[in-house]
Amino acid sequence: MDAFRRSVSNTITIARRELYAFFVSPVAYVVVFFQFAVCGYLFNLMCSAQQPLEVYRDSMYGGGFPGVAPTLLFWLRFTSMIAFPAITMRLFAEERRSGTIEQLMCNPVRDIEVVLGKYLAGMGIFAVMLLLSMIFPFWIHKYSQQEWGQMLAGYLSFVGTGAVFMAVGLFVSSLTRSQVTAFLLSLGALFLLWMIGWGADKAQGTAIGQFLQYVSLENAADDLVNGILDVRAAAYYISLTAFFLFGTVRSLASTRAQ
Amino acid sequence: MIRVEGLTKYYGPYPAVRDVSFHVREGEIVAFLGPNAAGKTTTMRVLTCYHPPSFGEAFIAGHSVRTEALEARQQIGYLPESIAMYEEMSVVSYLRFCSRLRDVPRHEVEDRVESAMTRCRVDDVADRAIGKLSKGYRQRVGLAQALVHDPPVLILDEPTIGLDPAQIIETRELIRRLSGERTVMLSTHILPEAQALAQRVIIINHGRIVAEDTPEALTGRVQKVDTLFIRISETSDAVAQALRVIPEVKNIRVAEREKNSVAYHVDTARGHDIRADLARFIVNKNWGLLELRPMRMTLEDVFLSLVTEEEGSN
Numbered sequence: 001m002d003a004f005r006r007s008v009s010n011t012i013t014i015a016r017r018e019l020y021a022f023f024v025s026p027v028a029y030v031v032v033f034f035q036f037a038v039c040g041y042l043f044n045l046m047c048s049a050q051q052p053l054e055v056y057r058d059s060m061y062g063g064g065f066p067g068v069a070p071t072l073l074f075w076l077r078f079t080s081m082i083a084f085p086a087i088t089m090r091l092f093a094e095e096r097r098s099g100t101i102e103q104l105m106c107n108p109v110r111d112i113e114v115v116l117g118k119y120l121a122g123m124g125i126f127a128v129m130l131l132l133s134m135i136f137p138f139w140i141h142k143y144s145q146q147e148w149g150q151m152l153a154g155y156l157s158f159v160g161t162g163a164v165f166m167a168v169g170l171f172v173s174s175l176t177r178s179q180v181t182a183f184l185l186s187l188g189a190l191f192l193l194w195m196i197g198w199g200a201d202k203a204q205g206t207a208i209g210q211f212l213q214y215v216s217l218e219n220a221a222d223d224l225v226n227g228i229l230d231v232r233a234a235a236y237y238i239s240l241t242a243f244f245l246f247g248t249v250r251s252l253a254s255t256r257a258q
Numbered sequence: 259m260i261r262v263e264g265l266t267k268y269y270g271p272y273p274a275v276r277d278v279s280f281h282v283r284e285g286e287i288v289a290f291l292g293p294n295a296a297g298k299t300t301t302m303r304v305l306t307c308y309h310p311p312s313f314g315e316a317f318i319a320g321h322s323v324r325t326e327a328l329e330a331r332q333q334i335g336y337l338p339e340s341i342a343m344y345e346e347m348s349v350v351s352y353l354r355f356c357s358r359l360r361d362v363p364r365h366e367v368e369d370r371v372e373s374a375m376t377r378c379r380v381d382d383v384a385d386r387a388i389g390k391l392s393k394g395y396r397q398r399v400g401l402a403q404a405l406v407h408d409p410p411v412l413i414l415d416e417p418t419i420g421l422d423p424a425q426i427i428e429t430r431e432l433i434r435r436l437s438g439e440r441t442v443m444l445s446t447h448i449l450p451e452a453q454a455l456a457q458r459v460i461i462i463n464h465g466r467i468v469a470e471d472t473p474e475a476l477t478g479r480v481q482k483v484d485t486l487f488i489r490i491s492e493t494s495d496a497v498a499q500a501l502r503v504i505p506e507v508k509n510i511r512v513a514e515r516e517k518n519s520v521a522y523h524v525d526t527a528r529g530h531d532i533r534a535d536l537a538r539f540i541v542n543k544n545w546g547l548l549e550l551r552p553m554r555m556t557l558e559d560v561f562l563s564l565v566t567e568e569e570g571s572n
Binding site for chain 1: 303306307308328329331332334336340341343344345346351355356359360361403
């Protein structure tokens, strides 16, 4: 029990320091601003869309067709593909470049506490993003009377995708000492993950198609967006996140063994 | 307190440390001495459980670095070589961060941080960002960080490297003051530093321990003769011949020839102090004795001779 208390305390201590580092550097602000500038612009476009996109505008003010929320959520997930690597790139790469990782890892802390601490800090920034983005569903609800339940289920797709993206980015950051490399590699990795869905569409009906369908990020998101709370989607996000976090722990262990 | 047994560490195919064994008793200050790339940092990184050993074992206060890394690390305050710290943090918040990770009870954190800052004299920069501090201050923050959880073992890797002479003296003074009851292991490639701080010196070269003893005993081991330095105003060559008459004089060499004086190194049998006899002899000859002093072999000479001995035997 005492060991568990210490683990939690160490993880929180590391997460707090990491959050502090986010707040004193401009990167996090710039990224959050950029994502909302883009999504806000697209949202505005949808609400005032002319032909042939007027279906969005009509759904916004007429109700019924749930056109705006799914598209907005798509763009939130899509822009995260660029925003998240910018947030995670620093987490390990900077420690390795500056050498602070030695001092950190010579503390009586477990590798997994370091990984979870940094992951939590990243998720803290993500929580800020989520909170800020809540302005969109409020707006949609106000004008289109769309149900909260469906919108929040759809939001879970953003949460799940974010959790996976954060873990992938953290893993990639632990592989290199350059933030730029970490950023580009994570961007590539996330894009690959995203593309799997396209492959699934192309190979529909075959066994490979089925497999790709199962591992596709966007497929898991679709059900949620349509208001279906599926255990499979949750299992998908959780197992993928756990997989990459475990990879990060292994990557740290191999740094030690070098 | 620190026990290392048959430690070998490979980086890829290269052994950085080969079959190293030693022992540091509680309360002892031991210097780890060797040229660059001798394996000092590697050994220390194994002790701090940063790198696991390839073969062999090490124990910190009885805790194995392989199987009880967390317990072993808890016993250690570690100052890595040219320590990297989070530049954006203030000194005091960095020390708080360190003490929390090392399980300092919550209500004691402030006191411990305060006392570490006072002892390492960084309390005047407590609220400054670490990235804005001078090298000397950083080193002291590094020491404060190593001390903040009051560990029984201090491991200091090149604690004075890159400091100016005044800072070096200050840091040494600090280490001596801080050591107190603690077991200290420090590495250095500067010999006078080992001599000044340590009760025992372990000399390491090419990943192997070459010698291990007190600074005095090491000197004795290599030094087969005592050497006296004399300077006399008589410049004739007959002097050297005449001095050989004294039975304890083994050898005599000209060290320096100047216009009005000549200096000699006189090797004498170990343990025979012939300074009084030599002085009387020279005065009786009326050669004009200007200077007479024993020459001590510095640890530098010892080191060089041990290292060359080792390379010769390979």
